Amino acid sequence: MARQLEEQIAGRFPVGQRLRVLDVGMGQGTQALRLARAGHQVTGVEKDPRMLGAAREALAAEPEGIRARVRLFESDGRDTGVHFLPCSFDVVLCHGVLMYVELPDALLAGLARMLAPGGLLSLLVRNGDALAMRSGLAGNWAGALGAFDSDSYTNRLGLDVRADRLSALTGTLAGIGAPLHAWYGVRVFTDTASDEAEVPSDVDALLAVEERAGRTDPYRQVAALLHLCGVRG
Ligand SMILES: C[S@@+](CC[C@H](N)C(=O)[O-])C[C@H]1O[C@@H](n2cnc3c(N)ncnc32)[C@H](O)[C@@H]1O
Numbered sequence: 001m002a003r004q005l006e007e008q009i010a011g012r013f014p015v016g017q018r019l020r021v022l023d024v025g026m027g028q029g030t031q032a033l034r035l036a037r038a039g040h041q042v043t044g045v046e047k048d049p050r051m052l053g054a055a056r057e058a059l060a061a062e063p064e065g066i067r068a069r070v071r072l073f074e075s076d077g078r079d080t081g082v083h084f085l086p087c088s089f090d091v092v093l094c095h096g097v098l099m100y101v102e103l104p105d106a107l108l109a110g111l112a113r114m115l116a117p118g119g120l121l122s123l124l125v126r127n128g129d130a131l132a133m134r135s136g137l138a139g140n141w142a143g144a145l146g147a148f149d150s151d152s153y154t155n156r157l158g159l160d161v162r163a164d165r166l167s168a169l170t171g172t173l174a175g176i177g178a179p180l181h182a183w184y185g186v187r188v189f190t191d192t193a194s195d196e197a198e199v200p201s202d203v204d205a206l207l208a209v210e211e212r213a214g215r216t217d218p219y220r221q222v223a224a225l226l227h228l229c230g231v232r233g
Helices: 002-012 030-037 049-060 104-113 132-137 141-147 166-175 203-214
Strands: 020-024 041-046 070-074 089-095 115-126 152-154 160-162 180-186 225-231
Touching: 002 030, 002 115, 002 180, 002 203, 002 225, 020 030, 020 104, 030 041, 030 049, 030 070, 030 089, 041 049, 049 070, 089 104, 104 115, 104 166, 115 166, 132 141, 166 180, 166 225, 180 203
Parallel strands: 020 041, 020 089, 041 070, 089 115
Antiparallel strands: 115 225, 152 160, 180 225
16 A cells, blocks of 8 residues: 555655645554655544554654644544645545445545645545455355345454445546546455464565556456545546
8 A cells, every 4th residue: 555655646746745644544543654754744534532542652652753744633534524624635545444434425525625636535445346256265155156246245343344346436536526547456365364464574575466466457456455546636
């Protein structure tokens, strides 16, 4: 994700420009902190107080110069328009959040409104076109068969959550004035790894393969997750 995001940022904005970044559903703040360390002004929004606490703790360990560039808010995203003015961000991230949102169009439209013209909307969603892959690769044939016609899946927390299809989101992004500019697959080969799996010693090679597959057809089409990048017109 970090590398794909860097590629999109480098392709859109002048080198060294301090960008205004909004990360909705930032979790423990991995991308938010990384972007703040890179010199950007970051606003993080998170609805789960425990995750927000983890992000605050991680931020507290950063040097003062970085802490000063980050603001964190507890919010569920529906009321982000209350806090933030239209066109007030250059980059808006919404990673791993749409799965939990019943009606995503309103959230996405709100996020697009907060983007300045030319700004980047970066979404990470579960790939609804490839839901049978996970069960199939695990040898769960009944699960795989059921997944072909489904728009939801059971995540690692045991929750039934939504998946999104590239064609539908392409239409939504066009409709909210932030048409699709680029897209990547994420976790093409590694989605079946367990949460407890150790980071392998050849992680650099693993990332190189994932990164290549994530930008290459047909591999990216069956990735577990899709990274969609829309650009505000
Ligand atoms: C799967 S995690 C992803 C965290 C982070 N964005 C990442 O990519 O590592 C999803 C996070 O989104 C948060 N979340 C879900 N719905 C949200 C909403 N409507 N507004 C704000 N945060 C939300 C959850 O509490 C959770 O921390």
